[in-house]
Amino acid sequence: MAFKGTKRVNHQAVEQADTRAGGVEAVDRALSILGCFTEHDEGLSLAEISSRTGLYKSTILRLTESLVRSGYIVRMADKRFAVGHTPMILASFYRRRFKIEAFVRPLLLSLVEQAGESASFFRKEGNDGICLFRADCRHLIRDQIREGDVLSLDGHAAGQVLARFSTAKPRTRTALMAKIPFISLGKGDSETAAMAVPVFSGSEGLIGALAVSGPLTRFTPEKLVSIRPLLLGFGERLSISLASKQYAQARS
Structure with a gap:
């Protein structure tokens, strides 16, 4: 901060x-x-x-x-x-602990290229969300999120995903899957918009939240509609890479 x-x-x-x-x-x-x-x-x-x-x-x-x-x-x-x-050495140890960097980083770059906005991966730590991985878009004006930043769970769309899915029981989780992606417009930061989906691991369940974010002025209704299927697809791809079928199960 x-x-x-x-x-x-x-x-x-x-x-x-x-x-x-x-x-x-x-x-x-x-x-x-x-x-x-x-x-x-x-x-x-x-x-x-x-x-x-x-x-x-x-x-x-x-x-x-x-x-x-x-x-x-x-x-x-x-x-x-x-x-x-x-501190840089310790940060590398922290990220390595989750053993998912090889899956997440290439996917973030691809998501940024297709969505035209910055993409981040958040992990829940206690009562906060931590940005583990980040890929910035090419726009000079963008939201300022860095790897290691702490996120409140009650504002940003990724925080909402982490808060609600981390405590959800199986039936509730299925109902929540029907509501994704979660969207925040000016929450947490009055000038920022974000859209986020959960990411699951076959061994751990919810492992994080994948988000696309940027200036509120660029997130028009048309932009939200165009990003939605992209983000859902990338969330499912990453979950499948981590041996989870949660997205497919939610559709069945």
């Missing part, structure tokens, strides 16, 4: 709150340093990190020594800090 604003932070209140929150406060503070970087930051100064996290500069300097040694961040020649290589 992009950092917004430059309001004054009460450092003492932040650090006192850390001591009351439970867990290991040094770890929480180190993670807050990592979490303050955005995709637009080539590097952050000590003052910028302090402003974003609410931590004292002395605390940040102490914690960054460990983060630099372990490769989570790097110290640049101009004394600013940037994200290091270790």
Whole structure:
């Protein structure tokens, strides 16, 4: 999530709150340093990190020594800090855990080519949806979703798919299949539209949500009609690749 604003932070209140929150406060503070970087930051100064996290500069300097040694961040020649290589390695481990990248990425590229809009694959983690894989369309103006972004389950169409299918019993699931794809117009983000379908695995059941999304202004009724059969077809193809016959069973 992009950092917004430059309001004054009460450092003492932040650090006192850390001591009351439970867990290991040094770890929480180190993670807050990592979490303050955005995709637009080539590097952050000590003052910028302090402003974003609410931590004292002395605390940040102490914690960054460990983060630099372990490769989570790097110290640049101009004394600013940037994200290091270790988070990228961990991200690759996370994606590899699901063993579906070889199936999903080519399909996303093909879906983008045919639909003319960006496509994403989301996985449910706890009470959130996580974007595991993403393929951007060629339009200069598009919705800004990145791999690793967290999605609310009550707005975006993909979030609705994950929320409703993850708890559905067999009979309810059959009824839900008759309602797909789910559509969100200006929900979660007032300027974004999305259409999503479930993806199933033969061994796990619901494994994720496949979505096409873009600016609300481009998702006209005609566009929604044209994307619908494409998305349903790609959702079924991916599910079949993962040894699931859920789409065929829903039609029978």
